[in-house]
Amino acid sequence: MVEKMHVDEMEIDEALVRRLLVAQFPHWAELSLRRIEPAGTVNAIFRLGDDYSVRLARREGPAAPGSREFIWLPKLAPLVPLETPVPIAQGHPNSEYPWFWEIHTWVEGETVPIEEIDAIQAARDLAQFVGALQQLNSSGGPQGRGIPLAQRDEEFRYWLTRFDGDPAVAAVWESALAAPPWNGPPVWHHGDLDARNWLVRNERITGVIDWGTMGIGDPACDVMVAWKLHSPAARDAFREYLPTDNATWARARGWVVSQAVAILAYYTPENNPILYHEAKSWLDLVLSE
Numbered sequence: 001m002v003e004k005m006h007v008d009e010m011e012i013d014e015a016l017v018r019r020l021l022v023a024q025f026p027h028w029a030e031l032s033l034r035r036i037e038p039a040g041t042v043n044a045i046f047r048l049g050d051d052y053s054v055r056l057a058r059r060e061g062p063a064a065p066g067s068r069e070f071i072w073l074p075k076l077a078p079l080v081p082l083e084t085p086v087p088i089a090q091g092h093p094n095s096e097y098p099w100f101w102e103i104h105t106w107v108e109g110e111t112v113p114i115e116e117i118d119a120i121q122a123a124r125d126l127a128q129f130v131g132a133l134q135q136l137n138s139s140g141g142p143q144g145r146g147i148p149l150a151q152r153d154e155e156f157r158y159w160l161t162r163f164d165g166d167p168a169v170a171a172v173w174e175s176a177l178a179a180p181p182w183n184g185p186p187v188w189h190h191g192d193l194d195a196r197n198w199l200v201r202n203e204r205i206t207g208v209i210d211w212g213t214m215g216i217g218d219p220a221c222d223v224m225v226a227w228k229l230h231s232p233a234a235r236d237a238f239r240e241y242l243p244t245d246n247a248t249w250a251r252a253r254g255w256v257v258s259q260a261v262a263i264l265a266y267y268t269p270e271n272n273p274i275l276y277h278e279a280k281s282w283l284d285l286v287l288s289e
Contacts, residue, residue, distance in 0.1 A: 109199025144215020176254020
């Protein structure tokens with residue numbers, strides 16, 4: 001049995017989701033319902049019929065309606081080169097479930113290990129996607145994950161004290177902090193381009209899911225996907241396909257180190273084996289440079 005990822009997470013099963021649908025969206029309540037595994041770190045996802053998905057936070061869910069995805073994804077989805085789910089309805093809290101939840105369109109594809117696809121082609125596809133996002137009009141967009149790296153320093157040091165790994169990560173972090181901050185206009189970013197959020201068809205990345213950290217800010221938080229391609233060649237190919245200045249590259253390296261340290265300090269190979277081993281691979285690549 002897989003351990004819980006979070007000690008305070010809520011148990012969400014098909015019966016609960018069915019009751020929520022019956023109460024709030026009865027016109028969809030008779031559609032088939034199937035939980036999607038592996039589970040995300042934040043949300044439980046269920047496929048609803050052939051065309052929809054239901055997404056519910058397992059802990060610390062939204063207490064107010066109108067998530068950033070609900071507002072912005074319908075505007076951005078037609079403008080990027082990879083498919084993305086679009087929210088079409090929002091459920092509200094009730095006596096059984098305490099937060100707002102959403103129904104999205106379903107995007108076909110599978111999440112697969114990076115080893116099962118051409119990493120150089122993946123670098124090209126992701127670079128085109130990130131580049132397209134950066135070109136979109138960011139006026140009025142919400143602050144996303146891409147905050148100044150210095151604002152992550154306190155959190156990084158919290159996890160570093162709980163991290164049982166190579167002490168060289170502290171020097172990498174200090175080097176990233178020393179890089180000049182982003183001084184351009186804030187740009188759109190996805191914010192969570194891990195392999196578990198890529199959808200693959202015919203060995204190509206065709207879609208991107210889980211836009212919960214989307215917004216505008218420093219592009220470095222998307223550029224860090226270069227290290228999540230798991231090889232020096234693919235990392236370098238990403239930079240070739242999306243030319244990136246040295247300061248942004250350095251901050252992106254800091255981003256991936258900070259994420260890896262937090263993941264390896266918080267999760268275990270038992271409660272989140274996929275993400276744990278992914279993070280170890282990212283960190284190994286950074287430390288090998």
